[in-house]
Amino acid sequence: MTAISPQELIDFTYMLAAVGFILALKWLSSPVSAMRGVLIGEIASGVAVVATLFDPQVSQYRWILIALIVGAGIGVPLGMVKMTAVPQRTALSHAFGALSAALIGVAEYYVAAPNVPKFEMAEISLEVIIGSLTFTGSLIAAGKLQEVLPQRPITYKGQNFLSISVLTAAILLMVTLVVHPEYTHLFPVMIGVALIFGVMLVTPIGGADMPTVMSLLNSYAGFSAALLGFVLNSKVLVVAGALDGASGLILSVIMCKAMNRSFTNVLFGGFGQIHAAAAGAKEERAVRSATPEEAAAILSAASKVVIVPGYGMAVAQAQHKVRELYDILTKSGIEVKFAIHPVAGRMPGHMNVLLAEADIPYDKLIDMEDINGEFPQTDVALIIGANDVTNPAARTDASSPIYGMPILDVDKARTVMVIKRGMSAGFAGIDNPLYYLDKTLMLFGDAKGFVGSIVRELSGGGSHG
């Protein structure tokens, strides 16, 4: 048996890294073992990076070390952002991931061009197309989430036709390049078309559809890395890309199910557009409103309260005030739980992270499926900045655009309180019959301010309860 070559040793560490990645995700199944998962992921990645530096193909370390230091210099601040900025940070990291995969594909192409074998050309082109469109698409998503770009869906006539034409053009360019790899001038054109398609893909999507888009971009970024693994024959990239792609795909399916919509509907539906008509036919109906004093009195008389947070809570940065409310109610012996709809917020799991940051124990954050059975035994359902996910029309009104969407059954609680700025419709642009129920009290005001007033009442009044 001959001695092990350095290359084989490096490949062996890559295999160990791949095992580490799988363990990392396995241990993420519960918050108890999750920290261990991150640690093994860090070790696996670190070992793979260090081993690569010993690769005999690598000469001249100076620039590589500088690039690594610059990368770390960008990465650390991006890892330290506030929890409210996590959705845009994640979108940005999809963009970076896709960018690096695309750039490596481009570099591979120009090293080999124009004598690229057909099969390799197909792999590289596909990889570069997916990487490029994910890059620009993710940048648009990040821009929308950061509110640099308008959050609402931007739609125009003939949009779907134009988008599909652009995608077709990219694929035709790819086919041409496979047949005639010597047409090297077409390669940058193909990249340009893919970059434009990425912009067109995400621009018409906004608001409550963001969790689905984030998940889809996640899976694209993963699959572009896996394709790069095919191009370079690097199994560790194939494994990491397959895991990332599978994860994004699973999340996309969960998000779609939670909105009762299909992939094509999210990507080509123009959600806001369809429902504009439904919002038009709104009649004036009476609602009951209440002051912070009244709300505080009802809460302190309750024995079980379920709080339903939505994107509005994140926008108002109300999570810390909500924690104060949680503390004060819990201290006076009231059972408080949080009902989390899968698409609440702007990315999967967004509400959980915000509430965990505010020090609310995670065992009080309950999934839709588990909490829905508890609403009939709930005295007060307090809705903070959520709308469509509580709309009973999804259950009862077959003509409603959101009919069939799984919702939180807040209307089954004895009393419903809704903190809301005004009577405006939610993202879907439809009226919420919940607000007109006899058991519903509207608490008009800013989420942070209103919760703050309730907390003051409860702590000042003292002798309630």
Place this chain on the structure above:
Amino acid sequence: MPTDFISSLFVFILAAFLGYEVIKRVSPLLHTPLMSLTNALDAIVVVAAIIIAGRHESRLSTILGLVAVVASFSNMVGGFVITDRMLHMFKTGKAKKS
């Protein structure tokens, strides 16, 4: 069809199935950390970027490789840092008091 393709496809399919089985067990509570962790793991493309940059085959490939090193390594570092921070925030009622 190159033999490399078949062996890569072999690995891809198995990893995707395994990933599906493992990831569907991740609690919805942790979907945000799941996304940031998979992004950090996906940033392993940095090893390919290092090799492209280190081979010095052309000026263009070296520059593209270096930019890819910056982009992917920032993702790796940032992804692990934020996942770690998020998971530290998830505490039970009991753990909080102790």
